[in-house]
Amino acid sequence: MRRVDWRLLDTRTQAQLLRRPAQVTSSTTASTVASIIGEVRDSGDSALRAFGERFDGFAPVDFAVGSAEFAEAEASLSVELRAAIDEAAERIAAFHRAGMTAPYSVDTAPGVRCERVLRPIQRVGLYVPAGSAPLPSTALMLGVPARLAGCPDIVLCTPPRRDGTADPAVLYAAKRCGITRVFKIGGAQAIAAMAYGTASVPRCDKLFGPGNAYVTEAKRQVAMDVDGAAIDMPAGPSEVLVIADFGANPAFVAADLLSQAEHGPDSQVMLLSDDDRLLDAVSEQLASQLGQLPRADIARRALQSSSAIRVESIEQALAISNRYAPEHLILALRDARAALPQVTAAGSVFLGDWAPEALGDYCSGTNHVLPTSGAARFAGGLNVASFQVAITVQEVQPRGIEAIGPCAVELARAEGLDAHLQAVALRLQAVAS
Numbered sequence: 001m002r003r004v005d006w007r008l009l010d011t012r013t014q015a016q017l018l019r020r021p022a023q024v025t026s027s028t029t030a031s032t033v034a035s036i037i038g039e040v041r042d043s044g045d046s047a048l049r050a051f052g053e054r055f056d057g058f059a060p061v062d063f064a065v066g067s068a069e070f071a072e073a074e075a076s077l078s079v080e081l082r083a084a085i086d087e088a089a090e091r092i093a094a095f096h097r098a099g100m101t102a103p104y105s106v107d108t109a110p111g112v113r114c115e116r117v118l119r120p121i122q123r124v125g126l127y128v129p130a131g132s133a134p135l136p137s138t139a140l141m142l143g144v145p146a147r148l149a150g151c152p153d154i155v156l157c158t159p160p161r162r163d164g165t166a167d168p169a170v171l172y173a174a175k176r177c178g179i180t181r182v183f184k185i186g187g188a189q190a191i192a193a194m195a196y197g198t199a200s201v202p203r204c205d206k207l208f209g210p211g212n213a214y215v216t217e218a219k220r221q222v223a224m225d226v227d228g229a230a231i232d233m234p235a236g237p238s239e240v241l242v243i244a245d246f247g248a249n250p251a252f253v254a255a256d257l258l259s260q261a262e263h264g265p266d267s268q269v270m271l272l273s274d275d276d277r278l279l280d281a282v283s284e285q286l287a288s289q290l291g292q293l294p295r296a297d298i299a300r301r302a303l304q305s306s307s308a309i310r311v312e313s314i315e316q317a318l319a320i321s322n323r324y325a326p327e328h329l330i331l332a333l334r335d336a337r338a339a340l341p342q343v344t345a346a347g348s349v350f351l352g353d354w355a356p357e358a359l360g361d362y363c364s365g366t367n368h369v370l371p372t373s374g375a376a377r378f379a380g381g382l383n384v385a386s387f388q389v390a391i392t393v394q395e396v397q398p399r400g401i402e403a404i405g406p407c408a409v410e411l412a413r414a415e416g417l418d419a420h421l422q423a424v425a426l427r428l429q430a431v432a433s
């Protein structure tokens with residue numbers, strides 16, 4: 001992790017420091033992904049088999065997980081793991097249920113009723129990563145809100161293991177959410193299959209879920225294509241930014257940084273502090289904790305494009321954080337709650353010393369599918385509304401057209417749109433006669 005003093009950097013170097021590693025390699029990734037998508041569109045299942053063989057070491061004859069594989073998966077899990085998945089699912093459901101928006105209706109004038117009704121998106125495609133680590137928690141983060149939204153048709157893709165089976169905990173978590181249409185397909189090819197459809201995989205209206213740089217780029221490309229599919233958000237390589245003051249626990253801070261660094265070599269973790277001793281102590285902790293981690297190599301590579309930044313003040317740290325717009329923001333501050341109003345861009349915020357980011361990943365109840373690469377400046381994390389379409393409705397009585405028709409006539413005249421004017425004027429005449 002490079003150590004720098006923000007106050008000594010010119011503005012260009014400051015900007016470079018806040019760049020994501022995935023942004024640096026994006027043009028190569030984009031062309032690789034474009035050709036994968038093209039081949040899936042042209043050759044469907046046979047392209048999926050070729051990419052499965054090349055990238056996952058397995059090309060299933062049948063991509064769909066059958067009922068026997070679901071049953072074996074469930075039986076193979078420990079009682080403790082099943083209970084943890086069940087417990088997490090319940091807490092995620094409780095938080096997401098509380099955040100569901102209700103339909104509403106307003107009489108905007110006498111005889112004019114405007115409403116907003118909510119409908120579930122009819123067919124949604126979920127992507128659960130399993131490249132370097134299978135993420136059953138992601139199946140919950142996607143499946144729970146999709147069910148609460150009432151989506152009738154839920155498709156899930158996840159990369160197969162080398163033996164051709166899907167990760168059993170991912171299958172259990174999917175089934176726990178009522179999802180049984182699971183396909184063993186990973187990467188950009190899975191996104192292409194769900195966006196355009198193949199003989200095996202149904203075409204979906206909207207795609208959800210995190211993934212590596214290939215998955216995230218594939219989602220971006222299918223979302224740009226009018227024949228493709230909508231997407232939730234860019235939810236790429238994991239990130240965390242920690243703002244720590246003099247009193248923060250260096251072991252906790254280092255553990256939180258490493259918990260995101262271990263996701264992938266393209267993850268990025270940032271530490272900002274106004275205290276040199278804290279920065280020194282975290283650096284020592286990183287070195288000693290790294291040695292204990294099975295995924296130390298991955299974490300070490302992520303740390304190479306990460307920074308520990310000495311700032312003038314916590315206010316300056318908050319300003320830098322808002323500019324960076326991290327997926328996760330940990331406020332390891334003595335009065336973390338007091339800093340919250342200054343946070344304007346972050347996917348999910350963790351207040352104080354006792355809220356490790358890993359709790360949000362698994363079971364606090366918030367969603368861990370969050371915007372990365374700075375998208376937290378304009379987008380929030382996944383929620384039930386992400387799986388719904390909001391349809392507005394208006395119902396107008398004769399007295400309603402009398403009340404608001406003249407307003408529409410005036411505006412139509414100003415725009416020179418006579419057919420619009422006529423549509424209203426005819427009704428005004430009919431009501432008057």
Ligand SMILES: NC(=O)c1ccc[n+]([C@@H]2O[C@H](COP(=O)([O-])OP(=O)(O)OC[C@H]3O[C@@H](n4cnc5c(N)ncnc54)[C@H](O)[C@@H]3O)[C@@H](O)[C@H]2O)c1
Binds near residue numbers: 055131135188263368
């Ligand atoms: N932002 C979020 O909300 C969030 C949540 C969870 C996980 N994540 C991120 O998701 C990512 C998961 O990545 P992963 O790799 O473990 O799993 P993954 O399932 O996203 O990717 C694995 C797939 O990548 C494809 N692939 C691998 N190498 C390739 C290559 N050279 N060319 C083309 N395709 C290739 C393969 O098809 C493989 O099946 C991590 O970066 C993690 O940080 C983000």
Ligand SMILES: N[C@H](CO)Cc1c[nH]c[nH+]1
Binds near residue numbers: 137237238260361
């Ligand atoms: N931290 C990831 C989101 O960036 C989510 C996750 C799943 N499992 C562990 N972590």
Ligand SMILES: [Zn+2]
Binds near residue numbers: 260358
């Ligand atoms: Zn994580």
